[in-house]
Amino acid sequence: MSKKVYLDPGHGGHDPGAQGNGLREKDLVLDISLKTQDILRNQYEGVSVRMSRTDDTFIELNERARDAVNWDADLFVSIHLNGAAESANGTETFMHSNSSASATARKNLHDAIFGAMRRIEPRVTDRGLKSANFAVLRGTYRDMLSVLTEALFITNPRDASMLKKSGTIDRIAEAHVEGIAKTLGLKKKSTPSAETVSSSTSFTSMSNSDKYKEMLIAVEDQGFEFEQFQRLLLAVGEQLPRFRDDGYPGAETLSATEAFQTRYNVSSPNGNFFGRPGEKTFETLLKNLPSFNNLLRANRPYPRGEDVRCIQRAVNSTDDGIYGPNTAGGVRDMQRKLNISVDGVFGPQTRKAMFNL
Numbered sequence: 348m349s350k351k352v353y354l355d356p357g358h359g360g361h362d363p364g365a366q367g368n369g370l371r372e373k374d375l376v377l378d379i380s381l382k383t384q385d386i387l388r389n390q391y392e393g394v395s396v397r398m399s400r401t402d403d404t405f406i407e408l409n410e411r412a413r414d415a416v417n418w419d420a421d422l423f424v425s426i427h428l429n430g431a432a433e434s435a436n437g438t439e440t441f442m443h444s445n446s447s448a449s450a451t452a453r454k455n456l457h458d459a460i461f462g463a464m465r466r467i468e469p470r471v472t473d474r475g476l477k478s479a480n481f482a483v484l485r486g487t488y489r490d491m492l493s494v495l496t497e498a499l500f501i502t503n504p505r506d507a508s509m510l511k512k513s514g515t516i517d518r519i520a521e522a523h524v525e526g527i528a529k530t531l532g533l534k535k536k537s538t539p540s541a542e543t544v545s546s547s548t549s550f551t552s553m554s555n556s557d558k559y560k561e562m563l564i565a566v567e568d569q570g571f572e573f574e575q576f577q578r579l580l581l582a583v584g585e586q587l588p589r590f591r592d593d594g595y596p597g598a599e600t601l602s603a604t605e606a607f608q609t610r611y612n613v614s615s616p617n618g619n620f621f622g623r624p625g626e627k628t629f630e631t632l633l634k635n636l637p638s639f640n641n642l643l644r645a646n647r648p649y650p651r652g653e654d655v656r657c658i659q660r661a662v663n664s665t666d667d668g669i670y671g672p673n674t675a676g677g678v679r680d681m682q683r684k685l686n687i688s689v690d691g692v693f694g695p696q697t698r699k700a701m702f703n704l
């Protein structure tokens with residue numbers, strides 16, 4: 348049975364929603380919703396998507412709810428961006444006050460959205476899981492799982508600058524997809540690039556966009572998250588100057604992978620899989636990293652050495668090989684970004700979260 352997802356971009360037409368810092372809620376939430384719909388349709392199987400609006404028109408709130416109920420949706424997601432006093436900022440996610448069935452859906456969406464925002468801006472505020480008597484939730488929660496998202500505040504300068512940064516709208520849409528897929532147990536379509544590799548089509552003959560998809564799959568196959576792979580590259584001294592450990596494959600990570608493979612003779616430009624981070628690449632990466640064992644108790648003052656240098660490169664602090672206050676500060680920033688306890692000590696939990704080691 349196909350699952351039905353109803354996406355409701357807030358506001359529209361004469362109702363702009365929140366406004367500020369040159370942004371209008373109705374425009375951004377429409378972008379986010381359309382991208383969310385695209386990803387669900389293109390990348391997942393067993394799901395159908397319907398939207399309350401696909402252009403800049405106003406639909407009454409109870410009409411949105413009625414349409415979702417009539418269509419017999421499994422999950423209703425109303426997509427908003429917040430507005431309030433200039434100082435209010437961060438991510439919050441709602442369900443109806445009388446609903447308890449939607450609590451898991453609310454948590455899945457919230458965790459995915461807040462997690463994505465935190466990867467863009469570590470200082471973003473977690474406003475948490477909330478309940479309210481919003482009309483679209485009131486009209487839907489008895490018949491389906493029902494959630495309303497507020498990823499960021501349009502009216503807050505820092506949140507608004509995140510929204511203006513290229514990629515943020517995509518990240519918000521992907522986070523919605525992640526939360527929706529988790530809630531409904533959706534499965535990804537097997538991608539053509541996965542098939543081409545199993546049929547041993549050479550990596551080097553792929554288009555760049557297929558290469559990036561294939562890199563993501565290859566890294567996951569080795570049991571690592573993509574940002575962990577990027578941190579491993581940084582730790583061994585490869586260059587990711589612009590995007591560092593952003594978790595997304597692109598030209599920068601591809602060329603760092605190629606540089607690493609060349610440096611350690613894993614593959615060469617005339618190899619069929621040059622640039623693909625497969626088993627041998629990971630084996631070589633791990634062989635060239637220290638165990639960090641002498642740092643797991645790095646609360647004693649100023650440990651020194653090559654393993655300190657690896658961490659410094661991964662957390663973007665000067666690689667002088669001395670674990671001083673600057674390095675501890677870099678480790679604390681990393682711990683915040685990874686959402687683990689923040690103490691500036693490179694302990695086992697930090698090693699695991701940073702590098703999957």
Ligand SMILES: [Zn+2]
Pocket residue numbers: 357358364365372427428
């Ligand atoms: Zn709104």
